[in-house]
Structures are given as structure tokens and as C-alpha cells.
Amino acid sequence: MSFSTPLALVLLLALPFTIYLGWPRQRFRRRRDSFSLALRVIILLLLVLALAGTQVVQSADRLAVVFLVDASDSMGQTAREAQLDYLRAALAAMGPDDLAGIVQFGANALVERPLSSVREVARLQSTPATGNTDLAEAIRLGLALFPDDVARRLVILSDGLPTVGDTTAAAELAAASGVEISYARFTPQADLPEVQVTEVRVPSAVNAGQQFDLSLTVEAEASTPATITVLQSGAIFHQETVTLRQGTNNFTLPLEGAGAGFRDFQVQVDPLSSDNFYQNNTLSAFTRVIGPPRVLILSGAPEEARYLQPALEEAGLEVEVAAPEQLPVGLVPLAQYDSIVLADVPATRLSRDRQLALQSYVRDLGGGLVTVGGPDAYGPGGYFQTPLEETLPLDMQVRDQQRLPQLTIVYLIDRSGSMGVGGADGIPNIELAKEAIIRSIDFLQPTDRAGVVSFDTQGYWIADIQDVRDRLSLQRLVASLRAGGGTDILAGMSLTAEAIASDPSDRKHIILLTDGGSNASGLIELAERLNTESGVTTSTIAIGAGAAGFLRNMAEAGGGNYHIVTGAAQIPTIFTVETVLATRSYILEEPFVPVLSAASPIMEGIGAAPPLLGYVATTPKQTAQIILRTPPPFSDPVLAGWQYGLGRAVAFTSDATARWGANWVSWADFVRFWSQAVRWTITESAEGNLETRVVMEGEQARLVVDARSPDGAFLNGLNLRLSLINPRSQAAVLPLRQVAPGCYEAIFTPTDEGAYILHVQGSGRLDGETLTFDLTTGWVMAYSAEYDARGGRADGELLLNSLAALTGGRSLLDDPAGVFAHNLAARSTSTPIWPWLVLAALLLLPVDIAARRLIITRSDVQRLRAFFARTKSAEQPTERLSGLMEAKERGRLRAEERGSTVAALRASREQRRVEPAPPVETPAPTGDKPAYKAPAGAQSPDANLAGQLLKRRKEREGKGD
Known part of the structure; x- marks a missing residue:
């Protein structure tokens, strides 16, 4: 027996005081008070033992073993097979009451098999990450598998070379828990000679145009030809074939700091003969080239950078021009630029991954972003609800409803079976269509109207034309679209035409989306008639090359736009573009003179700006700084900037070409304006x-x-x-x-x-x-050090031996049967019994109260005895009870017989009193046989009983007289 809280036993000191207070002092109550005192002492003792956490201690001679099997890449196939053979040999020696579990580990640890009595193991099926070796996590997981009532042992099957984790701390935890750690070390056997890059060195910073060296060191376990490739910002910069000698090989490559910015170099060494690990054939390094700020211009068309590029170069900036599709996706290549300029770039030409990279470049890397307007930028460029809009200081939606005409849009969606097929990203086209409609509805004003028609071989109204004030209910209807069926565009177009032709809105537009072909008969004519007679424009969106070729002609006849989508992810953006263009209110082409509304370093030293000929309408965000505006009544932003995360973004809603900026390209401060706008986004620093x-x-x-x-x-x-x-x-x-x-x-x-x-x-x-x-x-x-083939293998034995010494274990490589040797101290288990002690105290409490409050006399005791006696009699065997019942029944029948006999005698006597009985003739005896003659004084039983009854009656009557 043991106590989890032995300090509570101090409360036993209250027992003498309890005995003193409850000791009987009145003779006539002594017996009852003594009994009550004994009960209280027992209750108090039970409660104190419960508070002390009384436990029953038992010992058991059972053994549980958890195998920790190293599955990391450094082990190799040969070592893994040896581990499996060792497991089978050890499990064969497991005792009948013993338990075994298996944990596989690499960079993480997984339970291959919980503790059980199973002796067989065919193969190991769990798949931990193999790029590192975390033995510490494996030890902690193994400890968590053990129950408390067994002797416990961990057996490590590994090379003893962990690459992550604090193994010693985990072993100390095992030692504190009374768990032994033993091991069987398996030395990996390299299948092929290893080649690895061990070091790449470049200066941390160089000046632009400065010559510098890239140095690399390669270790080879055998002589072999190899190809060395050097990549700069993902592009091959240098490549040559060399012969590696056995041992250490040093190489130096001369480089030049060609352009300012952050440069990364990646070295790959590919031996002509295969080696064990490809992971150690690559290593990277970085340098920063110090020089003029480097700017990347992404132009939607070549003429967009025609004036902008020379202006920035004249200001001393290093400029590179590229198409939007050439924007690097990763932040490492983007880091070489100090600022990026988007010149009239539509969102459809920047994939979402590129937009996210650009957003992170500004927000997280502190880069600069300048967007220049044009017909394909901002709202008309599909920036609405994209990472570009989040990064810029402007919202793409104009919220002044009075300046926008009422618009009705009907979305005509192909719901044929092919629309349910996913594209390269696996998302079905019908799902992207629904997302596109929802995004387009979000862009509409509350006074606008929208409807949705789908078609397969027939046309169906998904949502009737209605105001978009209740966007949520409209979007729920859109979400009900399902794909399935054929393709008949005319069926859907005819259904749409009936409703939209008579709609009262100022602008009416149809957006047709399809991925297939159908009969063109009547479609072009219908689109043209709607446009000329009812002012309804029609735009068509073709998904893939399989869409009908007449869609372009249909869009031209309907006065709309034709889009062919090669990547289905562009569909939502195209719908937004179409929604903006349908309003015909976002692109304003009329001369105006920008008004300075706030001081800014961008406008420092610049006089009055000349007129601009057009711009894209937007709405400034709450924290944006509006530097230039249009004149009233609209006062739309022309130049805005803000801090976004660690970087800065500037938006110019007009353009930098002769289209809207004809007066600006010849302006004396044109170079100064754009150089200061770009430099403002580049953080000057010490x-x-x-x-x-x-x-x-x-x-x-x-x-x-x-x-x-x-x-x-x-x-x-x-x-x-x-x-x-x-x-x-x-x-x-x-x-x-x-x-x-x-x-x-x-x-x-x-x-x-x-x-x-x-x-x-x-x-x-x-x-x-x-x-x-x-x-x-x-x-x-x-x-990872997992792939470092340089020495260190002898350290594995030292580490495993130190873990075993810390916990009392040993090497079991040559003794697999010793894994289940019962040489550990028997494990004692403690079972708490305080709940039973509390229960006993609660049961005794009412008895104590009854002993003190109830007075029991001798008669109470006698009645109690009588009650138990009756209870005992009632519990006699069934045979005796049956006999008694039968006797009782016989007595009842005899009493009934006697009653009937008495009644008969009374009736006979009354009859004799009324009339005398006739004389009785005695028949003469016949033959030799004498007649029977009753003895004197003898009577029949019935006469005897009747006589006795009459006699008793007379006696009672006489007493009554």
C-alpha cells in the first residue's frame, strides 16, 4: 500500500480529539454513544486515507519492448533489409506475456505497430519523411506507447547519426521514466561512389561591373567525369565538363557584377556515373550587386514602354523591359529588381501565381510597384478582386451610382456535359463559370439588373432578370448550375432575347460562354438584330480550340467582344472585364488638367502639369494618398500612392504614351516626374x-x-x-x-x-x-546532413552507446533474443482505492446518524426478532409449504361435510316434531343366516355426532334460561 498524498495523513492527529469529544459520559447512553463513536472514528479514518490517495501496490513480471527503426535516406536498402531480419529474430524470442511495438522514424516518427503480442512482421508499411533523422522524436513517441504495469525497453535500430532533435534530452526523459534504451547499430553500405558539392562561395556584395570569383568545392569518393552547371536567377550562366579526382576538388569561375540587384547562384554537379544521393549535388550562394536602382517594366504592348523606358534610363535607372508573361514567379529572382512597373497590363496576362508573387514582392520583400493606366488596366483590365487590386491604393469599382447608367446583363452559360470536365488545374469549367458570374455580380451596382440562362439542348432560366440588390439570393441560384447534356446555343439565345429586348435599362449586355460548337444558323442574325433594334450588345467567350469558330462573327455582329480562353482560370477575370466595358463609363477620354491635391516627393520641383486626354475611373482606398485628381465634379484619382506592407505602390490612372499623354511625353518634366515616381517606391537606406x-x-x-x-x-x-x-x-x-x-x-x-x-x-x-x-x-x-557522406560514421556508435549507458542498456546487435530478456526490475503498479474509501464512509454516515438519533428499546428488539422469525418462516422450502396447504384444504372439506350433516339432522328432527314417525317393521330373518344385531349401546357415527351436537345446544339454551 502507498499514498499519493502522504501529507494528508497528518489529519489522523484529529482522531484523539474526536475520541475525546465523543467519549460516553452518561451511563444509561454508554452503549449507544460508544457505538456511534466507533462509527465516527471509522468514517474519519476512511476519509483521511482517501485524501492521502491510498493505493494498492502490485508487481508484475511483464516486459514491453518498442523497436525504433531508422527509415531515413542514409540507411540504404541493405541496412533496411538487415533491420527487418533483426526484427523477426527478436520477435521470435518474445515471451507469452510480453508485448512488442514498432516505431519507424526519419524526419518524423510514425507508429508502425502499437504494443501487441503479435510475433510476425512481413514488412514495414509506414512512410515517414526520410530527408532527416530525428531520433529524439522517435524516443518520445516510443515512451508514449508504454503502459504503466510492465517493465519497459526501447531498442534502437539505426546508424546512430541523428540530424535534428535533442537526442540526449530525450534519453534523459527515458531514464527518468525508468525505461531502458538498448540498440543495434546498422552501418549503411554505399551502393555507389558518392559525389557531393560541399561549398559555394561568392562575395556578399560587389559593385556593378566588378569582377569577382565563384569558388566551389566538390568531394568525390572515386574519380569520375562530371558536368558543372552554374545558374544565375534560374538561367544557365556557365556550364563545363570536368574530371573529378578522388577526394577534394576545388574550382574557381570568374564572374562579373553585370547589373545592380540581388543575385543568386546555384551550382549543380552531375557525375556521368550515378551516385547515391542527388540531393547533395546542388548548392547555392548569394551576392548583392551595388549599383544604380534596377527597374523592370512589364508592358502590355511595345508602345507602352516607348517613352517610359528612355525617361527612366535618362534619370540614371537601370531598366529592363519584358512581356507580362515573363515575370518571374519566385521571390528570389524578383529580388534583383528595386521596382517593377506595369504599363497598361491586363490581369489576364498575369497568372494568379505571378500576381501573388508580385504582391508578396511588395508586401514582404519591400519592393516597389508602379502601375500605369490605359484601356487594358485597372477595372477594364480585370483587376477587380485580384491580388493586384489588393496591392494598389485604388479600388477598381466606381461607387458613385449617379454617374453610371443602369446596366442589365444576362449570363448565357453552356451547361453541356463537356463543361463538367476539368482543365489543367482540375477545376471543371462549369465551376469557373459560376465563380465568374458571382464576381461579375459583385462588381455591379445595386441599381443594375442581372439574369442567368443556361442551355444544353434547350434553354433554362436559372435566375430571371432582377435587381442585384439581393446579391446573395442571386448567387445561390447561380451555384445551382450543373453540367450535363448537349449544346444548342440558339435555344439559350432565343430565350434570352425574349426577355432582354424589352428590358428598360440604359445598357443591355449578353455574355455567352461555351466550350463547344453547334449550328450557327440564326445566331449571328439574332445577335445583330438585338444590337440594332434593342441596343443589346453580345460578347462571346470560347473555351479552348474546340469552341465554335462562328463565335467571333457573332460577337462582331452583336457589337461586343470576342475572347478565346486557353486557360480556364482566366474566365472570372474576363467576365469582370466584360462587366466594366458594358457600362461604357470607366474609360473617360476627354481633355482635363490634373489638380494637385497633396504634397509629395513625387511632385517635388515639378510645376503645373499639362492636360491629359483620358484616364480610367477608380475609387481611392481609405489610407491612400491622393496626389493628383481630376477636376470636379468627379475628382477621380489620377496619381495615388501608399505604403503596403514593407513596400510602396503607386498608381497612375492615365497612360505614358501619346494616346492619353500626348502633352506629357513632350513635357519638360516628363523624365523628372516618372523617375521620382519610381524612386519613391524604392526605399532609400543606410x-x-x-x-x-x-x-x-x-x-x-x-x-x-x-x-x-x-x-x-x-x-x-x-x-x-x-x-x-x-x-x-x-x-x-x-x-x-x-x-x-x-x-x-x-x-x-x-x-x-x-x-x-x-x-x-x-x-x-x-x-x-x-x-x-x-x-x-x-x-x-x-x-540535410542526412546526405553528407564525409566521415562522421564512427560517431554513431559513440552516440548510441552513450544513450544506452544513460539508461542502463547495452548493444544487442549480436543478441536479438536478448531483446526480451527479463533482466529489468519488476514494474510495480498502484491502483487508487480512494473512491471505495469515500463510498464506505458515505454508507456508514447514515448508520452513525441513526445510532445517535434513534432510541431502540427491548420491545423494539423483540419485534425485530419476530419480524426476522416470520421472514425466516416464509422462506421455508417449497415442499413443506405445499404439504401445509394440502392439509388445510382437507380440513376445509371435512368442515363442509360436517356442516351438511348437521343441517340434515336438524331438518329430520323438525319433521319428527310435526308428525309421528310410522312404525317400523322388522323383517323376519330368512334362512339359516341370522339377522345382524348391533351391540348394546353402540351407535352409528352419524348418530353419535348428532347426539353430541344436540347435547351442547341444550346446555347453551339451559344457561340462557
């Missing part, structure tokens, strides 16, 4: 005052930033933050805390191998002046 380095400490990385003034003095009290971009372009913002004079640190846990971008931004003061810091640098997390 980055030369910061030096960074990354130090790996176990699984964590520590970024150290040293801040000094130009004369070497420490810069203290800076407000710095780190924006960390991992190889998957995911961003995290961490504060940098000052830990020493001029030293700031941030700790993060890198989980992905590859290139990390580190963007340090902040501010501080020096000699009364404000300093701004904006530094972008890079750091490479090399491949």
Missing part, C-alpha cells in the same frame, strides 16, 4: 551601416545584424525587423532585438532546404538625424 550573418545552432538559425555608424560607433536603439522569405516564397516577419551594443538578433527555424531571402528594414537616429535601413541579403540552408 544599408552600408549594417552587416549580417547567419549562425546555425542545432535546428535553429540566428540572424545577427551589426549596426555601426560610418566612423565605427555602435548604433543603438534601432527599430529593426526581419522579413524572412523561405524557398517556397512564404514570408514571415520577425522583430530584431538588441542583445549587445550595436548588435541585433532574430531567431528562426528553417525547415526547407535552399535559398532564403533576408530583408532587414527599420529606422533609427544618429546625431539628431533619422536613418532609414533597408537591406536585402540571402542565406542558403544546405542540404
Whole structure:
């Protein structure tokens, strides 16, 4: 017996006091008070034992073993087969009452088999991540599998080379839990000679045009030819074939800092003969080329950059022009640019991944973004509800309903069976169509009207033409669209024409979406008639090359637009574009002079601006700074800017060409205006005052930033933050805390191998002046130590032996049967019994109360005895009870007989009193046989009984007289 809370036993000191208070002091109550006192002492004792956590301790000689099987890449196929053979041999020696479990581990740990008595193992089926070895997690998971009532042992089957996790701490936890750790070390056998890149070195910063060297070191276990490829920002920069010698090979490649910006270099070494791990054949490095700011212009058409590019170059900026589709997707290649300009670029030419990368470039990396308007930008360019709209200081929707005509749109949607088929992204076209309609409805004004018609071989109204005030109910109807059937566009078009022709709205528009073909008969004529007679425009959207070719002619006849969609993901954006164009109110082409509405560095030193000939109407966001506006009554934004995350974005709603900016391209301040607009998005910084380095400490990385003034003095009290971009372009913002004079640190846990971008931004003061810091640098997390073939294998035995020594285990490589040896101390288990003690106390409590409150006399005792006696009699065997019942029945029958006999005698006597009985003749005896003669004094039984009854009656009557 043991106690979980032995301190509670101090309460037993209250027993003497309880006995003293309850001791009987009156002779006539002594027996009852003594009994009550005994009960109270027992109740108090039970409650104290319950509070002390009384437990019944039992010991059991059962053994549970959990095998920790290393499944990481470093083990190799040969070692895995040896592990499986070892498991089978060990399980064959398991005792009848023993238990065994299996945990497989790599970068994580998984339960292959919970504890059971199963002895067979065919193969291991769990699949942990194999890029690292986390033995510590495997130990913790194994400990969690053990019950309390068995002796416990962990057996590690591994090479003993963990790459992550605190293995010693996990072993100390096992030792504290009384768990033994033993091991069987399996040494991996390399199937092929290994080749690995061990180091790539470049200067952390170089000047533009400066020559520098890229140095790399390659380790080879055998001589072999290999190809060395150097990629810069994802493009092949250098490639050559070399012969690797056995051992260490050093190479130097001369490079030049060709352009300012952040440059990443990736080195790949591909041996002609295969090696074991491809993961260690690649390594990266970074450098920052210091020079003029680098700007990327993405132009929707070549003429959009015709005036803009030379203006920026004249201002001393390094400019690169590319098509929107050439925008890099990852943040690492985008980091080489200080600012990016979109010149009349529609959203349909930027995939969603590119838009998200551009958004993250501004928000998380601190890059600059400038958008220039045109007929294909902003609302008409499909920016509504896209990452581009989120990044810019403008909303694409004009909210002044009075300036917009009432619009009616009918969405004519193909619901044939082919629309239910998914594209390259796996999303069915019908689902994208529904998303497109919903987004288009969101763009409409509450006074606008909308309807939805679907068609297969017939036309169906999904939603009648109605006001869009209740958008939610309309969108619910849209969500009910389902694909299935043939394709008859005329059936749907005819149904639509009947309703929209008589609609009272100012603008009426049909958007037809289909992915198939049908008979063109009547369609072009119907679209033309609706346009000329009822002012209804028709636009067509063809999905894929299989759509009908007459859709272009149909759109031309209907006065609308024709779109062919190669990627179905463009459908929602195209619907938004069509909704904007249908209003004919977002592009305003009339001369106006921009009005300066707020001071800004962009307009510094610039006089009055000349007239512009057109712009795209938008709405400014709440926190945006509006620098230029149109004159009243609209006062729409022309130039707006804002801070978005770590970066800045500028939006110019007119263009930079001779279309709307004919007076601007010849303006004397044209170069100054655009250079200052772009430079405003580029954060000026004192980055030369910061030096960074990354130090790996176990699984964590520590970024150290040293801040000094130009004369070497420490810069203290800076407000710095780190924006960390991992190889998957995911961003995290961490504060940098000052830990020493001029030293700031941030700790993060890198989980992905590859290139990390580190963007340090902040501010501080020096000699009364404000300093701004904006530094972008890079750091490479090399491949996992799992793939490092250089030595270190002997350390595995040392580590496993230290874990075993810490917990009392040993090596069991040559003794698989010893895994289930019962040489561990028997495990004692404790079963708490306090609930039973509390229950007993509760049951005794009413007895105690009854003993003190109730007076029991001797007669009460006698009645109690009588009650139990009757109860006992009632519990006699069934045979005796049956006999008694039968006797009772016989007595009842005899009494009934006697009653009938007495009644008969009384009747006879009354009859004799009334008339005398006739004489009785005695027959003469016949023959020789004498007649029977009753003895003297003898009577029949009936006469005897009747006589007795008469006699008793006379006696009663005599007494009555």
C-alpha cells in the first residue's frame, strides 16, 4: 500500500480529539454513544486515507519492448533489409506475456505497430519523411506507447547519426521514466561512389561591373567525369565538363557584377556515373550587386514602354523591359529588381501565381510597384478582386451610382456535359463559370439588373432578370448550375432575347460562354438584330480550340467582344472585364488638367502639369494618398500612392504614351516626374551601416545584424525587423532585438532546404538625424546532413552507446533474443482505492446518524426478532409449504361435510316434531343366516355426532334460561 498524498495523513492527529469529544459520559447512553463513536472514528479514518490517495501496490513480471527503426535516406536498402531480419529474430524470442511495438522514424516518427503480442512482421508499411533523422522524436513517441504495469525497453535500430532533435534530452526523459534504451547499430553500405558539392562561395556584395570569383568545392569518393552547371536567377550562366579526382576538388569561375540587384547562384554537379544521393549535388550562394536602382517594366504592348523606358534610363535607372508573361514567379529572382512597373497590363496576362508573387514582392520583400493606366488596366483590365487590386491604393469599382447608367446583363452559360470536365488545374469549367458570374455580380451596382440562362439542348432560366440588390439570393441560384447534356446555343439565345429586348435599362449586355460548337444558323442574325433594334450588345467567350469558330462573327455582329480562353482560370477575370466595358463609363477620354491635391516627393520641383486626354475611373482606398485628381465634379484619382506592407505602390490612372499623354511625353518634366515616381517606391537606406550573418545552432538559425555608424560607433536603439522569405516564397516577419551594443538578433527555424531571402528594414537616429535601413541579403540552408557522406560514421556508435549507458542498456546487435530478456526490475503498479474509501464512509454516515438519533428499546428488539422469525418462516422450502396447504384444504372439506350433516339432522328432527314417525317393521330373518344385531349401546357415527351436537345446544339454551 502507498499514498499519493502522504501529507494528508497528518489529519489522523484529529482522531484523539474526536475520541475525546465523543467519549460516553452518561451511563444509561454508554452503549449507544460508544457505538456511534466507533462509527465516527471509522468514517474519519476512511476519509483521511482517501485524501492521502491510498493505493494498492502490485508487481508484475511483464516486459514491453518498442523497436525504433531508422527509415531515413542514409540507411540504404541493405541496412533496411538487415533491420527487418533483426526484427523477426527478436520477435521470435518474445515471451507469452510480453508485448512488442514498432516505431519507424526519419524526419518524423510514425507508429508502425502499437504494443501487441503479435510475433510476425512481413514488412514495414509506414512512410515517414526520410530527408532527416530525428531520433529524439522517435524516443518520445516510443515512451508514449508504454503502459504503466510492465517493465519497459526501447531498442534502437539505426546508424546512430541523428540530424535534428535533442537526442540526449530525450534519453534523459527515458531514464527518468525508468525505461531502458538498448540498440543495434546498422552501418549503411554505399551502393555507389558518392559525389557531393560541399561549398559555394561568392562575395556578399560587389559593385556593378566588378569582377569577382565563384569558388566551389566538390568531394568525390572515386574519380569520375562530371558536368558543372552554374545558374544565375534560374538561367544557365556557365556550364563545363570536368574530371573529378578522388577526394577534394576545388574550382574557381570568374564572374562579373553585370547589373545592380540581388543575385543568386546555384551550382549543380552531375557525375556521368550515378551516385547515391542527388540531393547533395546542388548548392547555392548569394551576392548583392551595388549599383544604380534596377527597374523592370512589364508592358502590355511595345508602345507602352516607348517613352517610359528612355525617361527612366535618362534619370540614371537601370531598366529592363519584358512581356507580362515573363515575370518571374519566385521571390528570389524578383529580388534583383528595386521596382517593377506595369504599363497598361491586363490581369489576364498575369497568372494568379505571378500576381501573388508580385504582391508578396511588395508586401514582404519591400519592393516597389508602379502601375500605369490605359484601356487594358485597372477595372477594364480585370483587376477587380485580384491580388493586384489588393496591392494598389485604388479600388477598381466606381461607387458613385449617379454617374453610371443602369446596366442589365444576362449570363448565357453552356451547361453541356463537356463543361463538367476539368482543365489543367482540375477545376471543371462549369465551376469557373459560376465563380465568374458571382464576381461579375459583385462588381455591379445595386441599381443594375442581372439574369442567368443556361442551355444544353434547350434553354433554362436559372435566375430571371432582377435587381442585384439581393446579391446573395442571386448567387445561390447561380451555384445551382450543373453540367450535363448537349449544346444548342440558339435555344439559350432565343430565350434570352425574349426577355432582354424589352428590358428598360440604359445598357443591355449578353455574355455567352461555351466550350463547344453547334449550328450557327440564326445566331449571328439574332445577335445583330438585338444590337440594332434593342441596343443589346453580345460578347462571346470560347473555351479552348474546340469552341465554335462562328463565335467571333457573332460577337462582331452583336457589337461586343470576342475572347478565346486557353486557360480556364482566366474566365472570372474576363467576365469582370466584360462587366466594366458594358457600362461604357470607366474609360473617360476627354481633355482635363490634373489638380494637385497633396504634397509629395513625387511632385517635388515639378510645376503645373499639362492636360491629359483620358484616364480610367477608380475609387481611392481609405489610407491612400491622393496626389493628383481630376477636376470636379468627379475628382477621380489620377496619381495615388501608399505604403503596403514593407513596400510602396503607386498608381497612375492615365497612360505614358501619346494616346492619353500626348502633352506629357513632350513635357519638360516628363523624365523628372516618372523617375521620382519610381524612386519613391524604392526605399532609400543606410544599408552600408549594417552587416549580417547567419549562425546555425542545432535546428535553429540566428540572424545577427551589426549596426555601426560610418566612423565605427555602435548604433543603438534601432527599430529593426526581419522579413524572412523561405524557398517556397512564404514570408514571415520577425522583430530584431538588441542583445549587445550595436548588435541585433532574430531567431528562426528553417525547415526547407535552399535559398532564403533576408530583408532587414527599420529606422533609427544618429546625431539628431533619422536613418532609414533597408537591406536585402540571402542565406542558403544546405542540404540535410542526412546526405553528407564525409566521415562522421564512427560517431554513431559513440552516440548510441552513450544513450544506452544513460539508461542502463547495452548493444544487442549480436543478441536479438536478448531483446526480451527479463533482466529489468519488476514494474510495480498502484491502483487508487480512494473512491471505495469515500463510498464506505458515505454508507456508514447514515448508520452513525441513526445510532445517535434513534432510541431502540427491548420491545423494539423483540419485534425485530419476530419480524426476522416470520421472514425466516416464509422462506421455508417449497415442499413443506405445499404439504401445509394440502392439509388445510382437507380440513376445509371435512368442515363442509360436517356442516351438511348437521343441517340434515336438524331438518329430520323438525319433521319428527310435526308428525309421528310410522312404525317400523322388522323383517323376519330368512334362512339359516341370522339377522345382524348391533351391540348394546353402540351407535352409528352419524348418530353419535348428532347426539353430541344436540347435547351442547341444550346446555347453551339451559344457561340462557
